Amino acid sequence: MPKNPAFSYAIHPDIERAETLPAEFYRNTEVFDAMREKLFPRSWQWIETGENLEQNGSVFPFQFLPGFVNEPLFLRSGNEGQVQCFSNVCTHRGNLLVHHPGAPKKLVCNYHGRRFDLNGQMEYMPEFKEALDFPRACDHLTETPCISWAQFPFVSLDPAFDFQKVINIMQQRVGFMPLEQFRHASELSRDYLVNAHWALYCDNYLEGFHIPFVHADLNQALDYGSYYTEIFEHCNLQVGIGDAATECFDLPESHIDYGKRVAAYYFWIFPNMMFNFYPWGLSINIVKPLSIRQCKVRFIQYIYDESKLEQGAGAALDKVEREDEYVVENVYRGLQSRFYQTGRFSPTREQGVHHFHRLLAANL
Numbered sequence: 001m002p003k004n005p006a007f008s009y010a011i012h013p014d015i016e017r018a019e020t021l022p023a024e025f026y027r028n029t030e031v032f033d034a035m036r037e038k039l040f041p042r043s044w045q046w047i048e049t050g051e052n053l054e055q056n057g058s059v060f061p062f063q064f065l066p067g068f069v070n071e072p073l074f075l076r077s078g079n080e081g082q083v084q085c086f087s088n089v090c091t092h093r094g095n096l097l098v099h100h101p102g103a104p105k106k107l108v109c110n111y112h113g114r115r116f117d118l119n120g121q122m123e124y125m126p127e128f129k130e131a132l133d134f135p136r137a138c139d140h141l142t143e144t145p146c147i148s149w150a151q152f153p154f155v156s157l158d159p160a161f162d163f164q165k166v167i168n169i170m171q172q173r174v175g176f177m178p179l180e181q182f183r184h185a186s187e188l189s190r191d192y193l194v195n196a197h198w199a200l201y202c203d204n205y206l207e208g209f210h211i212p213f214v215h216a217d218l219n220q221a222l223d224y225g226s227y228y229t230e231i232f233e234h235c236n237l238q239v240g241i242g243d244a245a246t247e248c249f250d251l252p253e254s255h256i257d258y259g260k261r262v263a264a265y266y267f268w269i270f271p272n273m274m275f276n277f278y279p280w281g282l283s284i285n286i287v288k289p290l291s292i293r294q295c296k297v298r299f300i301q302y303i304y305d306e307s308k309l310e311q312g313a314g315a316a317l318d319k320v321e322r323e324d325e326y327v328v329e330n331v332y333r334g335l336q337s338r339f340y341q342t343g344r345f346s347p348t349r350e351q352g353v354h355h356f357h358r359l360l361a362a363n364l
Contacts, residue, residue, distance in 0.1 A: 009361040015347045015354045021361070022342045023335040026197040031364065032292040039363050040069050042160035043271055046284060047153050048300055050184055052101040053077040057118060059107070061088050061098040064157060067296075068289045073144060074098040075153060076118055083153045085146035086120045091139045116141055150179035152284075160363070161234045166269055169232055173265050174277045176252050182281055182302035189300045190318075194325050196332035198272065198287050198295035199360065204328050205285075206268055206352030208238060214323050221246045221313045222263060229351045234359070236352045240264035240313050247279050247312035264313040268352065270359050278314030280305050293332065297321070 009025065012018035025031060045064060052060045056077055064071040072088040074097070090097045095111040106123070107116040115124040120141030128134055145156045149167045156163070194201055204210065208227045212219045226241035242248045242263030249262045267275040274285040281304035288296045299317070303309070310316070334340060345354045 009364060011354070011358045011361045013358065015345050015351060018345055018354055018357075019342045020345065020353070021199075021357045023337070023340050025360075026200060026332065026335050027292070029292055032197075032289075034364060036068060036289070039271060039360075040065060040289075041071075041157040042363075044147075044154045044156045044159060044161075044163045044166075044269070044273075046273055046286060047075060047155055048286075048298070049075060049153065050186060053083065053153070055103050057105075058101065058103045059098050059118070060101045061096075064155065065288055069157075071157060072096055073155065075146070075155075078118075081148065083146055083148050084119075085144045085153075085155045087142040087144065089141075090114055091122065091141065092125065097141075151182070152179075165233065166235050169235060169237070170267055170275065172256060173237065173267075176255060177277070177304060179282075182304050185281075185301040185303045188303075189298075192297045192299065192321055192325065194295050194297055194328060195293060196295065196328045197292060197335075198289040199356075200328050200332055200335075201287050201295060201297060201324075202268070202272060202356055203353050204324055204331075205266075205274055206236070206238075206356055207346075207350045208240070209346055209349035210327065214327055215320055217316055218313060218320055221315070223261075231351055231355050235267060235269045236355050238264075238266040238268075238352060240266065242312060247308050247314075249279055268356075270356070276314070278308070279312065280308035280314055283314070283317060 009021060011021070047062055049060050052058060053075060056079055058077045059074050061072070061074040064073060073085055074088045076084045076086065078084060088097050089095070090109040090111065092109065092112055092114045095109055097107055097109055097116070107118065108114070113126045114122060116122050120143055122135050122139045125135070145159050147154050147163050147167070149170070154163055208224070211222065211227070212224055221242060223241045223243050228239055230237045230239070239257070240263045242261045246261070246263050251258045251260070251262065263278070265277040269275070272287040276283040276285065282302040284300040284302070286298045286300070288298060290296055299321070
């Protein structure tokens with residue numbers, strides 16, 4: 001991606017020498033708009049479908065990132081769990097095509113009757129017999145990249161990286177769990193409105209440095225001295241080690257972490273997705289930018305073992321979230337100060353934040 005000299009950032013690759021992104025990054029509306037146009041359309045986003053794609057031939061309409069990147073799309077389930085993604089805009093006059101989840105045999109536009117099959121191919125259009133050079137390739141629906149992991153579909157408009165590499169990294173750590181059996185717990189899922197720049201929320205997530213100071217209960221469940229981060233190309237992993245009394249994973253002998261008391265695997269995927277695995281299941285967090293000063297964080301829960309829900313590192317998630325919101329919003333207020341410019345990274349505790357800032361700088 002070509003750099004815009006108006007907002008070019010450089011983060012030193014050596015964390016011992018590096019400085020954070022400057023406060024100006026979080027205040028600059030041009031940078032925020034550039035991320036809307038160039039960064040997020042090239043990202044991968046997990047799509048919350050609930051039970052709407054369980055039947056073969058089901059369709060599910062959605063917006064790519066509602067309120068930020070409002071691209072209308074729909075998912076379609078096929079045989080053997082295959083999921084495809086298509087533009088949800090009729091190629092005649094731009095009407096939205098799929099309005100509700102369902103299992104139609106054909107897709108028919110309710111404006112002028114243009115008909116498509118479930119593979120996005122235009123089949124029929126009334127009153128077009130006299131049209132020359134029709135249909136053309138552009139009269140079919142555009143298919144966009146989509147990849148599934150277990151029951152979780154991911155979509156990109158113009159992917160900047162191979163998402164299968166990310167899946168392989170997560171699979172190595174949590175593939176021993178029966179992910180297909182996880183139950184979507186809509187009753188436990190919720191949205192949080194955070195009055196801060198979306199990237200600050202990610203900054204906070206990407207380090208365990210603040211845990212002893214902000215999360216007293218979580219700090220009791222984790223062994224802070226053994227907490228560590230692993231960096232990969234477009235994602236990173238924080239491994240939470242539990243103390244002797246904490247509920248931990250029962251890892252198979254073939255597992256890379258066998259012998260460790262792992263209480264949580266915290267995966268972050270560039271730029272805005274978190275997949276938090278606990279012995280009870282999975283909490284997915286999607287950070288959705290709304291404006292330069294506000295974001296929405298969607299918490300989606302998938303339950304594997306309900307008896308372990310309120311134990312260990314995965315307990316009291318609402319309390320942990322409120323504690324995080326408090327500090328993130330205060331940091332956003334502090335970044336408006338004329339006296340703060342930039343900070344330094346802890347070489348032992350902020351490898352994830354350093355990784356995130358380097359990726360942001362490289363993509364702008």
